[in-house]
Amino acid sequence: MTTFGAIGVAGTGMTVYRKWLDAVSDNLANMNTVRPTDEAAFQARYVLAQQMGGTDGGVQVAGVALGSAEGRLVFEPSHPLADAQGYVRYPDIDMSSQMTQLIMAQRGYQANAAVVDRARETYQAALQIGRG
Numbered sequence: 001m002t003t004f005g006a007i008g009v010a011g012t013g014m015t016v017y018r019k020w021l022d023a024v025s026d027n028l029a030n031m032n033t034v035r036p037t038d039e040a041a042f043q044a045r046y047v048l049a050q051q052m053g054g055t056d057g058g059v060q061v062a063g064v065a066l067g068s069a070e071g072r073l074v075f076e077p078s079h080p081l082a083d084a085q086g087y088v089r090y091p092d093i094d095m096s097s098q099m100t101q102l103i104m105a106q107r108g109y110q111a112n113a114a115v116v117d118r119a120r121e122t123y124q125a126a127l128q129i130g131r132g
Contacts, residue, residue, distance in 0.1 A: 041071025
């Protein structure tokens with residue numbers, strides 16, 4: 001693989017991890033979104049990745065899977081959106097799972113950024129050798 005190839009592959013990885021970070025942050029921001037029981041709960045977003053063509057092709061976002069629209073019912077009779085029985089609907093999002101995914105996506109993004117930096121440094125060193 002060439003230096004430019006490494007930068008390209010790492011760049012595709014950074015894109016996928018950035019989209020994963022966006023999805024996790026959206027899930028965390030909406031984990032306390034309350035809806036009436038006759039509406040669907042906020043659906044968590046999960047990024048699906050797939051390999052691009054060939055062994056040196058990198059990775060791309062294949063799509064987004066959505067979590068359950070059923071959510072979980074919580075008894076909060078004083079809530080303004082509560083039904084006659086006193087229930088409201090919350091998304092079924094687990095904070096600890098989302099925080100774990102956030103850390104994994106962050107580390108993956110950092111690793112790919114480090115590859116881009118090292119490939120750039122290698123390319124610059126090669127240019128310096130050519131000048132000397």
